[in-house]
Amino acid sequence: MLGAMLAWQVRPGEAESWVQRAERVLRAETEPAAVLGMHRARGVLELARGRDADALAAFQAAERLGGRLTAPHMLLTPTRALLLHTLVRLGEVERAEQILAGLGEHDRDRGEARITTAVLRLARHDPHAAVAALAPVLDGSAPLVWSAWLAQAFLLEAISRDALGDEGAACRALERALDWAEPDGVLLWFLLHPVPGLLQRHARHRTAHPALIAEILSLLAGQRPVPPAGQQPPLEPLSSSEFRVLRYLPTNLTAPEIASELFVSHNTIRTHMRHLYAKLGTHRRVDTVARARALGLLAPSPLPGKATFPG
Numbered sequence: 001m002l003g004a005m006l007a008w009q010v011r012p013g014e015a016e017s018w019v020q021r022a023e024r025v026l027r028a029e030t031e032p033a034a035v036l037g038m039h040r041a042r043g044v045l046e047l048a049r050g051r052d053a054d055a056l057a058a059f060q061a062a063e064r065l066g067g068r069l070t071a072p073h074m075l076l077t078p079t080r081a082l083l084l085h086t087l088v089r090l091g092e093v094e095r096a097e098q099i100l101a102g103l104g105e106h107d108r109d110r111g112e113a114r115i116t117t118a119v120l121r122l123a124r125h126d127p128h129a130a131v132a133a134l135a136p137v138l139d140g141s142a143p144l145v146w147s148a149w150l151a152q153a154f155l156l157e158a159i160s161r162d163a164l165g166d167e168g169a170a171c172r173a174l175e176r177a178l179d180w181a182e183p184d185g186v187l188l189w190f191l192l193h194p195v196p197g198l199l200q201r202h203a204r205h206r207t208a209h210p211a212l213i214a215e216i217l218s219l220l221a222g223q224r225p226v227p228p229a230g231q232q233p234p235l236e237p238l239s240s241s242e243f244r245v246l247r248y249l250p251t252n253l254t255a256p257e258i259a260s261e262l263f264v265s266h267n268t269i270r271t272h273m274r275h276l277y278a279k280l281g282t283h284r285r286v287d288t289v290a291r292a293r294a295l296g297l298l299a300p301s302p303l304p305g306k307a308t309f310p311g
Helices: 002-008 012-025 032-048 052-066 076-089 093-101 111-123 127-138 149-163 167-181 188-192 196-203 210-221 240-246 255-262 266-280 285-294
Strands: none
Touching: 012 032, 032 052, 032 076, 032 188, 052 076, 076 093, 076 111, 093 111, 111 127, 111 149, 127 149, 149 167, 149 188, 149 196, 167 188, 167 196, 167 210, 188 210, 196 210, 240 255, 240 266, 255 266, 266 285
16 A cells, blocks of 8 residues: 555655655545545655655545545544654644543553653653653553654653663663664654654664664765765666665675675675676775765765764
8 A cells, every 4th residue: 555655664765756646546426435545645755755744634535535435534632643753743732632631541541642742741840740651652552553663762762761861771771672673674763753862873883783773873964865066976867775775785794695685685785786886886885885975876884983884
């Protein structure tokens, strides 16, 4: 389902064409649930772009359509939660609080509502209350429509623990958030709740996700879409597979280890690396990383000093 996919794998440049296609195909007379999903997908995309007012309008359209459904739909709960998140981002915390308070007891006990409560508590500068709201989600007693929302729950836990000065707990929670985000490329939550400083500190410690952290930092820095002035873009656009390999190149993983991480063969990685060298006009891994950073395809290194790259 498009709306579900975009909620997890948000790369605005790649998603826009899919959303536009859905908007051309779907009309008001189409099955309301399908149109609801389309509005939700548009809202997610606008959130990822930082266009909160446009996202709110899309989620409100989805909410109105929800009232036309003859039976509860699985999209309604997470869509309403995203609507409330958007209100908080727009500074309408009181309005979000009122809507949350108006939910029935069953809905308030769902994992999505508890995650929304944590967002509200953090907006009120109350990390203790945020931790309490998240506890049933993290222990599995508060159900979620999609388990991918656990990445957001653990990220909010990390933010709360960091605010409380518990660096160890924040680090463990952030690693769990990255664990949930890595398999499907769940990036939306790191854009909704940006913590570049926390991610940079975490990259200096032992983490299983250095490449994912680099990609998130690139997106937060807003560097990937447009090369800096004076820099020529690659001769050809990078494919999604090539970009996935590229984000591993600043790490100390060897090519066989990258292949293992991506569940492909060593020869496939070598082929992608040859294509990267050709498209970026380089001949060595270290030069490819430097060129990619100059073009804004990778974040500047969060690590002090010069990195070393295995051959």
